[in-house]
Amino acid sequence: MEWVLFACSSANLSAGGFHRLEAICAAATERPHMLIRLEDMGRSLFEALDEMRRGGARAIRLQPIGLPFPESLLAWLPGVLADWSLRPVNAAIGVTLGPEPSRMDAGPTEMLRDLLAAPSTSVENVKPALGKPGWDTPPDFDFHLLVCTGPRCQMRDAASLSHVLKAECAEAGIAKRCLTTTTGCIFPCNKGPVVAVYPLGDWFHVPDRAAARRLVREVLCAGRGLPDLHIHTARLSQPSQHTTPHRSTIS
Numbered sequence: 001m002e003w004v005l006f007a008c009s010s011a012n013l014s015a016g017g018f019h020r021l022e023a024i025c026a027a028a029t030e031r032p033h034m035l036i037r038l039e040d041m042g043r044s045l046f047e048a049l050d051e052m053r054r055g056g057a058r059a060i061r062l063q064p065i066g067l068p069f070p071e072s073l074l075a076w077l078p079g080v081l082a083d084w085s086l087r088p089v090n091a092a093i094g095v096t097l098g099p100e101p102s103r104m105d106a107g108p109t110e111m112l113r114d115l116l117a118a119p120s121t122s123v124e125n126v127k128p129a130l131g132k133p134g135w136d137t138p139p140d141f142d143f144h145l146l147v148c149t150g151p152r153c154q155m156r157d158a159a160s161l162s163h164v165l166k167a168e169c170a171e172a173g174i175a176k177r178c179l180t181t182t183t184g185c186i187f188p189c190n191k192g193p194v195v196a197v198y199p200l201g202d203w204f205h206v207p208d209r210a211a212a213r214r215l216v217r218e219v220l221c222a223g224r225g226l227p228d229l230h231i232h233t234a235r236l237s238q239p240s241q242h243t244t245p246h247r248s249t250i251s
Helices: 015-028 045-054 071-085 107-117 151-155 161-171 209-221
Strands: 003-008 033-037 059-065 094-097 143-148 178-183 194-198 202-205 230-233
Touching (some): 045 059, 045 071, 143 161, 161 209
Parallel strands (some): 003 033, 059 094, 143 178
Antiparallel strands (some): 143 194
């Protein structure tokens, strides 16, 4: 039996929204299936494929969902699936890629017709609001850690990296001095998972927890570099652009 791996791309999908989408996927097929996001948190594409293989799958269909599904990801997915399928442990598993949803003739149109036929809700008595109290200024911090969780870094196990960095900062006693933010793609994808540290302007390859600990302890706390993990320095942070290179540490 063919297993189905549903894949969506939605950087702002909440946990509740993800669970509703899981229910929709479950109602759409009786075959063994799974839903993943191609960015941010949760199983990576390779983790999901490996889990299906271990579960006994001998044929896997990757089915993109979402209207429309990003064309850049559609162009990227075939090569990624081919890379996974050519690994010796996966040689007996057939892998296919389903069609992009918005190119189907009936499904999306029928769904929109149903939505337009459903009752809508008035906002006449809703209090106008463009923000929340306290959202006028950023929190006070010394370092801003930008953790890429775009599809290509997520595939390289970046999904849990933000939590790992926060835990390491807490263990080092600097949690309140570091703002950690997950982002979409910030380049360079082939050297992911990528973490950019500002105001230093330094970008690092952080493949595992040991590397995350070194980043916190050596770069943030001690002000030293990590040449083996360093990828890039932003132009205005490069020594040639300043009389004195900017380096700050947390004491």
